[in-house]
């Protein structure tokens with residue numbers, strides 16, 4: 001992949017189409033937070049707007065809905081297997097995949113990761129600590145999951161870090177730039193698995209939280225977003241990041 005003087009390259013479009021245009025073995029890691037296609041047990045419930053499914057009705061200043069959050073379990077398996085296979089092709093041997101998902105779609109995501117040819121290495125837990133809705137008569141939905149895999153065997157000697165498997169990070173409350181944006185500090189903790197001066201790909205970048213954390217850690221970033229509004233948010237956010245001395 002050719003880099004401009006900027007430490008990031010972002011594309012507006014459909015992830016699968018854009019991924020098909022990227023060169024083989026051109027990124028070191030894929031860290032992504034795709035639409036979970038969750039938020040309901042029936043097709044009708046899943047097809048509701050994302051703001052209805054994922055946001056508390058009392059939220060102020062609602063952010064725009066996002067794309068692609070409508071598939072059922074079988075549709076998600078077929079679709080995710082395709083983009084995960086493309087991600088596998090564009091990742092260097094030994095590179096990492098970290099893909100967010102929730103409890104409903106976790107079994108489907110781990111199937112898709114394996115169908116796509118990745119070596120499934122484990123699951124990292126995002127513990128939202130106290131930052132989730134209390135629900136009477138139920139266990140709190142206090143965690144989301146990050147499915148971790150590698151392209152072939154891991155090269156542990158290349159980056160012998162020792163990392164926790166549970167990441168306690170309170171969800172961001174104010175100042176969010178995406179309806180379901182992830183906290184920057186969570187992305188920073190995940191990026192610790194990636195060797196220095198890597199190229200990190202997020203094919204569902206939303207507001208580019210992965211990108212901001214990647215640039216701050218001295219990596220290059222490649223992002224894709226389908227929604228025009230969120231692409232613009234991502235671009236502005238990345239532009240605001242000061243040049244990092246590690247990026248060449």
Ligand SMILES: C[S@@+](CC[C@H](N)C(=O)[O-])C[C@H]1O[C@@H](n2cnc3c(N)ncnc32)[C@H](O)[C@@H]1O
Nearest residue numbers: 014015033067068178181182204206207209226
């Ligand atoms: C869960 S959000 C990512 C949020 C991001 N982690 C953040 O912190 O802002 C998933 C994003 O993927 C985008 N998306 C959905 N389907 C897509 C597709 N086929 N190609 C590219 N982007 C897509 C959505 O518009 C949405 O912004």
